[in-house]
Amino acid sequence: MPRRSPFILTLSAVGLSFLMTGPATAGLHYSGEQFAELPSQWRGYLIDHRLLRILAVPPQAGSQPHPFRDMYLEAREKLSKAAAKRELTADEAADLGALHVRLGEIDKAVEVLRDAHRRHPDHFAVAANLGTAWQLLGDMNQAALMLREAVRLAPPKWKPAEELHLKLVRRRQKEAKGVQALDDLFGVAFVDDKGEYAANQLSPEERKKLPADAVTQLQTLALWLPADGRILWQLGELANAFGDVRNAAAILEGCVSEFGMNEPVLRRHRVVLRQAADEEAKPNPATRSDARAAHSAHAVEGGLRMRSTRPLVRRTDQIRLPDIKPNGLNMLPWPVLAETTIGRPFQPTFADHVKKLNGRRVYITGFIQPIGDDLEMGQFMLIEYPVGCWFCEVPEPTGIILVELEQNKTVKLTRDLVKIEGVLKLNSTDPEDYLYSISNAKIGPPD
Numbered sequence: 001m002p003r004r005s006p007f008i009l010t011l012s013a014v015g016l017s018f019l020m021t022g023p024a025t026a027g028l029h030y031s032g033e034q035f036a037e038l039p040s041q042w043r044g045y046l047i048d049h050r051l052l053r054i055l056a057v058p059p060q061a062g063s064q065p066h067p068f069r070d071m072y073l074e075a076r077e078k079l080s081k082a083a084a085k086r087e088l089t090a091d092e093a094a095d096l097g098a099l100h101v102r103l104g105e106i107d108k109a110v111e112v113l114r115d116a117h118r119r120h121p122d123h124f125a126v127a128a129n130l131g132t133a134w135q136l137l138g139d140m141n142q143a144a145l146m147l148r149e150a151v152r153l154a155p156p157k158w159k160p161a162e163e164l165h166l167k168l169v170r171r172r173q174k175e176a177k178g179v180q181a182l183d184d185l186f187g188v189a190f191v192d193d194k195g196e197y198a199a200n201q202l203s204p205e206e207r208k209k210l211p212a213d214a215v216t217q218l219q220t221l222a223l224w225l226p227a228d229g230r231i232l233w234q235l236g237e238l239a240n241a242f243g244d245v246r247n248a249a250a251i252l253e254g255c256v257s258e259f260g261m262n263e264p265v266l267r268r269h270r271v272v273l274r275q276a277a278d279e280e281a282k283p284n285p286a287t288r289s290d291a292r293a294a295h296s297a298h299a300v301e302g303g304l305r306m307r308s309t310r311p312l313v314r315r316t317d318q319i320r321l322p323d324i325k326p327n328g329l330n331m332l333p334w335p336v337l338a339e340t341t342i343g344r345p346f347q348p349t350f351a352d353h354v355k356k357l358n359g360r361r362v363y364i365t366g367f368i369q370p371i372g373d374d375l376e377m378g379q380f381m382l383i384e385y386p387v388g389c390w391f392c393e394v395p396e397p398t399g400i401i402l403v404e405l406e407q408n409k410t411v412k413l414t415r416d417l418v419k420i421e422g423v424l425k426l427n428s429t430d431p432e433d434y435l436y437s438i439s440n441a442k443i444g445p446p447d
Contacts, residue, residue: 028132028224029125030098031091032075035223036308039215042239042247044310046254047385051312053226056104072102083112090116094125101133109133117146124153128162131169132224140173160213161220168221168231180263182237183230185218186210190237207241214238215304223311229259233266240273242304245280249273309396310385324356332362332424334384337436340398346431354426362438363421364401365446368413375413379404382420382438402434403441411443419446 039045055069076099079092088096093116100109113130120126131146147166154162168183175181182190188209211217215238222231236251252270255261324330332354339351350358369381382401403420405411422441427433 028098028101029128030095030102032071032095032099034313035311036313038219038308038311039304039306040219040308040311041306042244042251043385044308045219046247046251048310048312049222049226049232050258052102052223055102056227069103072099075099076103087119088116090120090123090126093120094123094129097126097129097133101129101136106133106136110137121149122153124150124155124158127153128158131165135169135225136227140169143169144173161217161224164217164221165224180230180261180266182263182265183234185234186214188241190241210238210241215242219311229255229261232259233261233263236273237269245273246277249277321353324353324360326360328361329421330357330360330362332357332364334364334366334399337401338396338398340435342397342435346429348426348428348435350426350428357424358426360424361421362424363419364438365417365419366401367415368411368418369400370413376410377413378408378410380411381434382418397435400434400436402437403443404437404439405441405443407440417446419444 040048051068055072076096079088079096079099082088082092083096093112097109097113097116100106100112110130110133113126113133116123116126117130127146128150131143131150134140134146135143144166147162147169151159151162151166164185167185171183171185172179186209188206215235218231218235218238222228222235225231232251233255236248236255239251240248249270252266252273255266256270321333321336322331336351336353340354341349343349364382366382366384369383370377371380380403382403383395384399401420403422420438420441420443422438425437425439427435427437
């Protein structure tokens with residue numbers, strides 16, 4: 001089976017993403033978070049959305065290290081120690097409140113942010129974060145009051161998302177406890193009067209009723225409130241409205257399987273979308289070039305153009321990396337692989353941590369992407385998150401690892417997350433080969 005790398009295929013896409021992705025402080029208005037330009041591609045977005053959600057979940061005994069969560073814990077500890085010695089600035093208090101929210105410590109967040117708001121009543125991030133904390137604590141009245149202040153104080157680029165957040169809270173003020181219905185945030189009927197789909201996607205006329213930035217603002221809101229399954233459901237409906245049935249099906253599946261949502265309408269939609277996704281996934285007699293052209297058109301269906309592959313802009317210098325074990329098994333973090341830069345002609349520069357892992361046994365989790373048409377294979381590409389369409393969402397060269405299983409071992413294609421163990425090899429000379437490969441590899445379920 002050929003080892004030809006997709007490097008040449010994706011080079012132009014990599015350059016484009018560098019031009020279009022502009023880091024900015026975002027999320028729960030915590031200065032330690034940076035986000036790319038939204039909207040992000042659905043698959044990458046869902047991975048980072050889940051990453052933010054599990055920050056609030058303490059790791060189980062014996063589980064793998066969570067460098068991303070550790071970064072938040074260390075930042076919270078640093079600000080908490082500073083608060084014990086002196087009065088925090090408004091920016092610091094907003095950050096500490098946001099960190100408490102991210103880590104699931106809502107009572108502490110309200111305590112810190114209430115005090116900060118008394119001292120700094122016109123500070124936007126303090127007001128916005130306090131409104132979010134009140135909402136998560138279940139007090140919609142206090143949340144609405146603070147979010148109204150946040151809208152008043154918001155800089156222009158944040159005002160639309162803050163207004164959408166306030167609209168959400170005002171709607172939920174009027175609801176009975178325990179309601180899981182779909183929020184009507186955009187005035188577009190995704191379902192008919194009986195709670196059923198009128199069609200798999202919105203008509204062009206219905207889609208025109210959506211605000212031009214509907215996906216951007218809702219993705220922003222979901223990053224602020226990653227544990228809110230109803231917002232995720234609305235995102236799934238938007239994905240479907242713009243023609244991406246496979247990712248829409250995956251989103252609604254997550255609402256049921258990960259959030260445990262039992263709303264009958266949601267579950268009916270989940271079945272409809274899964275059936276449509278399965279139908280779409282059936283083999284297509286089109287040639288590879290024809291398929292690429294078709295999928296290129298699909299990528300902008302309905303006028304929706306994705307501006308980034310993932311919302312979170314991660315910097316490895318902020319992440320505490322584990323010590324390297326010369327004779328043991330070492331974790332290979334995806335964010336460190338993404339730090340690789342590629343000059344011209346083919347001149348990759350690897351992060352020091354990755355260079356130290358070259359030739360050592362490593363482990364990493366990811367998703368299988370076949371190289372050819374075989375569904376049972378001894379080698380394949382490993383990517384950090386699954387893609388709905390390889391041509392629409394092709395990863396960058398730094399996000400692909402060639403995996404070669406142990407001799408005479410094969411694996412059947414699966415959509416599930418897998419764990420790979422093997423010997424890492426870096427490629428710094430051959431532009432026709434993959435940047436990273438893992439040989440003599442074992443495959444199994446994640447820990």
